[in-house]
Amino acid sequence: MNSEELAWKIKRHGVDMTHISKGSHIGAILSVADIIAVLYSDILNYDPKNPNDDKRDRVILSKGHAGAALYAALAECGFFDVAELKTHYANGSRLSGHISHKGVPGVEFSTGSLGHGLSVGAGMALAAKKDNKAHRVYVILGDGECDEGSIWEAALFANHFKLFNLTVIIDHNKMQSLTFCEDTISKSPFADKWRAFGWNVIEVDGHNHSSLKESLQINSQNKKEQEAPTCIIAHTIKGKGISFMENNILWHYRTPQGEEYEAALRELEAIKPCEILS
Template sequence: MDIQELNLLEEKARQIRKNIIAMLKEAGSGHPGGSLSAADILTVLYFKEMNINPESPRAPERDRFVLSKGHAAPVLYAALAERGFFPREDLLSLRKTGAKLQGHPDMNRVPGVEISTGSLGQGLSAANGMALAGKLDKASYRVYAMIGDGECQEGQIWEAAMFAAHYKLDNLVAFLDHNGLQIDGRITHVMSPEPLDEKWRAFGWHVQIIDGHSFPEIINALAQAREVKGKPSMIIANTVKGKGVSFMEDVAGWHGKAPKPEEAEQALAELDQRGVR
């Protein structure tokens, strides 16, 4: 794999993580854990994989990304701003009255947000609709989605899982951000959705399991998903909640809590000083 490209992705991921911390500190609330766990995947999607143009965010042939785990809005906003969909300065308006950057993504306020999400379990269905529309129109675009592992406790996820396989939506690739934590603790303690790989396979999906913080693995999985015909693709990405900030890593308490100014400072310093990987 091209070392220059990897370095570029590394830098973008670092910037996205720093933006997440800066936004949440400024907002005083929000969801750092699941934003940081998803940062490397979104980096690859927005800076390598997807056919998108910030100048023309509604171009019919664009690839689409649906953040079904909408509470990770900060990572989506950070990626969109970094990719040029709106000015970086806007990031600091997150969650403020009148801001376009709502606590959860609003498609009508933010260029590049494909569907409004936030209530868990619903985004994958919308991604199905987009992928189906692509099939009906014989369009070449691809649809990407990200769901959470806790989100797999929602029944609608499995309705959507059945649907995508039944309608052979091979233009759909979903990531499962498998960070193992939800608000009340470990997913396996709260309500285990495991074994996730077997479940998705049984529902008719092509399933891959990767390290969700390894750029080569994310890139390879996406390449493999392109070769799959007649099935939707599920990429189960094993991740660390809070990845990149030592005191947030694998701590359920950082699901929905903003860092205090001194914590944010430490987090930003850590992200500057060392690589995430």
């Protein structure tokens, strides 16, 4: 399955999952869908039939409130039955609202309390480096999450230990919870901060699959001699793909119901990739 097709399916599942469960966070799910799709279609080494393969690349979705996007990708890539996505957020379901690794193949670490994912990813990358293992670690951060001091502690750690095998991808949609990032805690100039912490920094359009793929492929070829970890700042739009959700702060917590649900489905149908149409 190519990345465009997978991204569309993630978005379609995301709308249904939040509609059925009446659980959030559809804006964040749509924001990160293209990033996750490119990773799972074009970049990662994994085997859905052997999810604990020691050679697998590791992905940590630190912005765990967008967990439905990762669940959808894993289901579509064969880690578990797609039909199970309909149980998202339901009592007793293993597909909890914030991403959980408990009993879910393909999920490396439970997140949701923001600021933890990069510390865990850096530890994984250091262990792999010490053991001379070839797999890579990818951590997907929210930009609002970068208010957390623990993110910057982990960034210092990763540079100090020259974790060339660690990549951070920031879903930079410029919004967090109930307002805009710059109205909460200004992080400008954002890219320069990561550079000052010793990271390679690449900025891309987070909805352009060619750009995402190119930046991730270049990074996946980083060798030990290059030493520095990499931060890819992916400029995105919260609610991407559904016009009335895009850049609308309401859709961090709001769920698609009634006429809004039907309108969301119509807009997604209008942008369905030709591979699915055929």
